[in-house]
Amino acid sequence: MLIRWIRPIRYLVQGIAAADTPRQLALGFAIGMMIGLAPKGNLTAVVLSMILLGTRVNLATGMLGALLFSWLSGWTDPLAHRIGCGFLTHETLQPALAWFYDIPLVPWTALDNTVVFGSLMLGIWLFWPVYHVGNLVFERVQPLIAEYLKRYYVAELLDRSELAARWRSQ
Amino acid sequence: MIRWKYAVPRLLLALVVLLLIYFGMNPLLRWGIEAFGEQALSLSVDIGDLDASLSKTSVHINDFAIANPKVPNTNLVDADQITLSLDTNALLRRKFVVREGHVQGLRLRGDRDEAAQPVDHWQWNAGGDRLKQEAERWLETLSATLGEQLEAEIAELESVKLAKGLLDSWPDEYKQLEAQVHAVKARIENLRTLFHTRPDNVASALQHYQKTLAELEHLQQEMGDLAEQIDRLPDRVESDRYAILAATQQDVRMLEERFASIRIDQETITAYFLGPEMGRRVVAVTEWVRWVRAHLPDEEPDFAGDRLEGVNILFAGRQPQPDFLIESLRLDGETTIDGKTYSFAAAAAGLTNQPQFYGRPAEIRAQLVGDATFEVHALLDRTGETPFDQIVINCPDLALPGVTLGRKDSIALSIRPGNTQLWIGINLSGDRIAGTMLLKQSGVELTPSVAERLGGQRLADNLALAAESLREIEIQVDLAGPLDHPEWVLRSNLGRSLSEGLNRAATAELEHRRNQAAQLVQVQIDKELNKFRNRLATDEEILQTRLRLSQSEIDQLGQLIAQRVPSADKILTKAIGDRLPLRF
Numbered sequence: 001m002l003i004r005w006i007r008p009i010r011y012l013v014q015g016i017a018a019a020d021t022p023r024q025l026a027l028g029f030a031i032g033m034m035i036g037l038a039p040k041g042n043l044t045a046v047v048l049s050m051i052l053l054g055t056r057v058n059l060a061t062g063m064l065g066a067l068l069f070s071w072l073s074g075w076t077d078p079l080a081h082r083i084g085c086g087f088l089t090h091e092t093l094q095p096a097l098a099w100f101y102d103i104p105l106v107p108w109t110a111l112d113n114t115v116v117f118g119s120l121m122l123g124i125w126l127f128w129p130v131y132h133v134g135n136l137v138f139e140r141v142q143p144l145i146a147e148y149l150k151r152y153y154v155a156e157l158l159d160r161s162e163l164a165a166r167w168r169s170q
Numbered sequence: 171m172i173r174w175k176y177a178v179p180r181l182l183l184a185l186v187v188l189l190l191i192y193f194g195m196n197p198l199l200r201w202g203i204e205a206f207g208e209q210a211l212s213l214s215v216d217i218g219d220l221d222a223s224l225s226k227t228s229v230h231i232n233d234f235a236i237a238n239p240k241v242p243n244t245n246l247v248d249a250d251q252i253t254l255s256l257d258t259n260a261l262l263r264r265k266f267v268v269r270e271g272h273v274q275g276l277r278l279r280g281d282r283d284e285a286a287q288p289v290d291h292w293q294w295n296a297g298g299d300r301l302k303q304e305a306e307r308w309l310e311t312l313s314a315t316l317g318e319q320l321e322a323e324i325a326e327l328e329s330v331k332l333a334k335g336l337l338d339s340w341p342d343e344y345k346q347l348e349a350q351v352h353a354v355k356a357r358i359e360n361l362r363t364l365f366h367t368r369p370d371n372v373a374s375a376l377q378h379y380q381k382t383l384a385e386l387e388h389l390q391q392e393m394g395d396l397a398e399q400i401d402r403l404p405d406r407v408e409s410d411r412y413a414i415l416a417a418t419q420q421d422v423r424m425l426e427e428r429f430a431s432i433r434i435d436q437e438t439i440t441a442y443f444l445g446p447e448m449g450r451r452v453v454a455v456t457e458w459v460r461w462v463r464a465h466l467p468d469e470e471p472d473f474a475g476d477r478l479e480g481v482n483i484l485f486a487g488r489q490p491q492p493d494f495l496i497e498s499l500r501l502d503g504e505t506t507i508d509g510k511t512y513s514f515a516a517a518a519a520g521l522t523n524q525p526q527f528y529g530r531p532a533e534i535r536a537q538l539v540g541d542a543t544f545e546v547h548a549l550l551d552r553t554g555e556t557p558f559d560q561i562v563i564n565c566p567d568l569a570l571p572g573v574t575l576g577r578k579d580s581i582a583l584s585i586r587p588g589n590t591q592l593w594i595g596i597n598l599s600g601d602r603i604a605g606t607m608l609l610k611q612s613g614v615e616l617t618p619s620v621a622e623r624l625g626g627q628r629l630a631d632n633l634a635l636a637a638e639s640l641r642e643i644e645i646q647v648d649l650a651g652p653l654d655h656p657e658w659v660l661r662s663n664l665g666r667s668l669s670e671g672l673n674r675a676a677t678a679e680l681e682h683r684r685n686q687a688a689q690l691v692q693v694q695i696d697k698e699l700n701k702f703r704n705r706l707a708t709d710e711e712i713l714q715t716r717l718r719l720s721q722s723e724i725d726q727l728g729q730l731i732a733q734r735v736p737s738a739d740k741i742l743t744k745a746i747g748d749r750l751p752l753r754f
Contacts, residue, residue, distance in 0.1 A: 039480075053180065053183055053184075054180055054184070077478035077480075078478060080478075080480075081478055081480050081481070084480065085481065085483075088483040088485075089483060091486075094485055094486035094487070095486070095487070097485045098485035098486060098487055098488055101485055101488075102263070102488075104259070104262035104263060105262050106263075107262075107263045107264035107265075108262075108264050110264075110482075112482050112483050112484075112485070113479075113480045113481070113482050113483075114480040114481045114482075114483065115478055115479065115480030116480065118480075
């Protein structure tokens with residue numbers, strides 16, 4: 001039980017401290033943002049999650065982004081609905097969308113839903129700004145955090161805690 | 171060059187995900203079905219074992235059960251095996267279309283017993299009670315009419331009272347007449363005494379004779395009046411007799427009207443005999459229909475969470491398709507109806523959660539085989555704004571036990587049934603029901619019994635005669651109105667035949683009683699009149715004899731006075747001349 005709580009914190013701390021670059025941290029956070037904004041229970045969310053898992057980005061910042069924007073999605077959903085509605089009901093796009101949606105497995109993406117599609121669009125639109133801002137922030141924050149952790153042996157403490165928890169569970 | 175340090179963890183992760191899907195799909199799907207079923211039906215859904223195959227796109231379920239919420243520890247529906255073959259193409263497009271399904275070992279428990287017990291008693295308040303009460307009133311009236319003592323009632327009739335009044339009032343009248351005769355006699359004695367009294371002188375003699383003659387004249391006049399009065403007595407009896415006859419005719423008419431008003435119609439007698447029995451069946455059917463309607467999902471359950479759901483856009487040129495559809499489903503199993511086990515086989519088509527997209531009604535055909543055979547055909551149409559259901563049930567060989575209709579302490583009818591056919595056709599449009607239930611029994615034997623106070627064996631025999639030719643009973647119940655409180659009308663040839671028989675028997679009985687009553691009235695009146703005539707004749711004779719005696723005394727007195735009057739005439743002629751003419 002304890003391992004489950006300690007490990008993500010350790011990853012986050014390790015990731016921020018030195019293991020990944022600020023670019024990877026920012027990319028993870030941006031993809032997590034897209035996952036957080038999108039409604040779950042469809043193939044879109046699954047694909048985004050697989051992208052997060054399958055690329056060389058930081059998982060911890062990705063999970064942090066997903067959690068943060070899932071919480072924020074309650075406020076962004078109306079906007080996503082309006083974006084999705086405007087896009088999906090656009091007359092010129094209808095044939096293309098109909099063709100696309102007729103492809104097997106595509107309906108599982110739920111991209112015919114205004115909130116799902118709007119969230120995806122919003123996520124894509126916010127991807128670059130979030131990544132850019134995240135990169136700048138992590139470039140500045142990462143050395144400071146690494147120095148702090150080294151000074152107070154926090155990372156070592158987390159490593160030992162996880163090791164102790166693992167022994168206890170065995 | 172492959173960077174193994176990067177690739178291996180990712181590949182392992184992907185493998186774990188695939189393994190999770192492979193091993194976790196069945197529990198996940200099982201949990202999903204149970205959760206969906208419980209949310210949609212508000213009933214506890216249990217699945218023993220579930221095996222889903224992605225390659226074959228099929229689902230195999232063992233030990234499926236829906237708990238009965240009303241009776242603990244029993245299932246409403248349970249099945250041994252359910253096999254569903256899904257349409258792969260539709261599944262890839264996020265549509266669950268069951269091409270072919272097969273439910274084996276399906277059992278329905280307890281639902282029939284619950285349906286047989288009415289939740290409320292709306293039908294007795296709606297119309298059954300009224301007709302039942304009418305029949306009860308008819309029987310009570312008939313009972314009272316047939317059982318009452320006519321003699322006592324006839325004694326109170328106006329005509330009989332008049333006849334009796336004649337005799338009752340006669341003694342007083344007779345006493346008056348007798349007193350008058352006695353008075354006349356006394357006055358004759360007084361006149362005789364007066365006549366024999368000698369006057370003192372001529373003047374007083376004159377006055378004396380004048381007084382005597384005046385009294386004599388007055389007496390003669392009263393005697394004549396009295397004789398006339400006595401002579402008129404028979405005429406008065408005759409006029410009273412006419413009044414009595416008029417009253418008699420009115421009384422007889424009143425009796426006839428009262429007897430004639432005692433009739434019963436076929437609707438009342440049908441309700442009396444068949445109301446309770448058919449009422450129970452109507453309640454059972456209606457409860458069952460209500461149960462079915464209550465458990466049919468009217469619309470897609472709302473699973474909205476905290477987040478905005480959004481709108482699913484239907485792109486131009488595309489037809490909406492239901493998310494869940496069972497194109498064909500075969501079911502077989504067994505169920506219990508009224509404690510008897512029936513095996514059944516059913517086929518359903520077009521079952522969907524979005525019928526408005528499917529555009530066709532769901533259709534269910536079922537056949538139950540046991541002591542009897544039931545064929546059920548149901549069309550459940552949710553394609554329009556108003557839900558419409560049509561249910562037809564046909565049972566060509568229903569085995570019904572012998573039954574006693576009516577009440578044994580009043581009028582009852584024992585039926586030994588032959589072959590019975592039951593047909594039920596019900597249309598449900600929104601919350602309104604309209605339908606017909608037909609019950610046809612052939613080769614029946616009817617044995618009526620009537621309580622002694624209502625006519626006993628004689629009336630029962632009449633009824634048996636009326637029902638003798640009735641070997642086929644047809645009962646029709648028409649239902650209409652709101653599903654919660656429908657009105658129902660009961661028709662039957664049983665009611666028609668029995669009402670005819672009852673009315674015929676009652677009419678014959680009442681005719682007999684009516685004639686008896688009229689005869690009794692006449693006899694009573696004749697008896698009273700004869701008594702009066704006899705009494706009158708005797709009394710008249712007495713009075714006339716006495717009157718005749720008095721008359722002869724007056725005559726004698728008159729002659730005596732006449733003998734003495736000439737000398738007196740002379741005296742008076744001398745004294746007063748011709749101023750006092752005397753005539754006898």
